[in-house]
Amino acid sequence: MKNQTSPFVFEVGTVLRSGLMEVRQLEGDTPVRIGPEMIAVPEGAPVSVEARLNPLGDAIMVDASLDAQLSGQCVRCLAELSPKVHLEVQEVFAADEDFIQGEDAEEAEETPLIEHDTIDLTQLFLDEAGLNLPFSPVCEGECEGDVPEPDTEDEVRDVRWAGLEKFL
Ligand SMILES: [Zn+2]
Incomplete structure (x- = not known):
């Protein structure tokens, strides 16, 4: 993975220190394939990611959306499918372990950390795509x-x- 150019990695140091909400947009090629077996945003395909970064003291709450074009095949007739996709995710990233210890144990395991003043949304969109994209895509209409x-x-x-x- 080339994280320097990943459109899923956002710098949040300025938001953490200023305490001011920021909306940022990144465009680039996804370093990983996003989606289940039959339809996905292919690795290397262009994606557009917009993130609203809300400072919460020692954490950042992020609301982010991804827009891209899917590539897949109809499971019934094998026609090429290339619909557009819009995915939305929300997550809290903690600046340090102390923030996490304040939460209950089950949530603590899932709270990601801000590392080197950056947050990585890759896994969030992988999970969201897994939940939202069809495992057996078919043609729209006929x-x-x-x-x-x-x-x-x-x-x-x-x-x-x-x-x-x-x-x-
Ligand atoms: Zn079909």
Whole structure:
């Protein structure tokens, strides 16, 4: 992973020290594939990430969104799918272990730390994509896989389209 150029890594030192909320946007290529097996933002694909960084004393609450284009295949007809995706995540990053110890034990394990004045949203978006993207993506609307006998059906459709083209 090349964290220096990752669009998921935000510098938060200034927000921590100033105590002022900031909204930042990063654009770049994702260092990891984001999504389940059949559809995902591929590794190296451009993503746009906007993060609202809210200072909470010794922690930062981040509300972030990701916009990108997915790449996948319909599980029924294997057509290429490339819909746009918008994911939103929210998380609190603690500046040090003391902040975490103040919370109950179960949450403490999950609270990520601010490291070297930066926060890394990669895992948040990986988790969110796993929850939101379909494991069995299919075409929107009409799918060739819905047609049991493609040969005859294709001919019928071709005639119909040929007829429509006259009106375009
Ligand atoms: Zn399909």
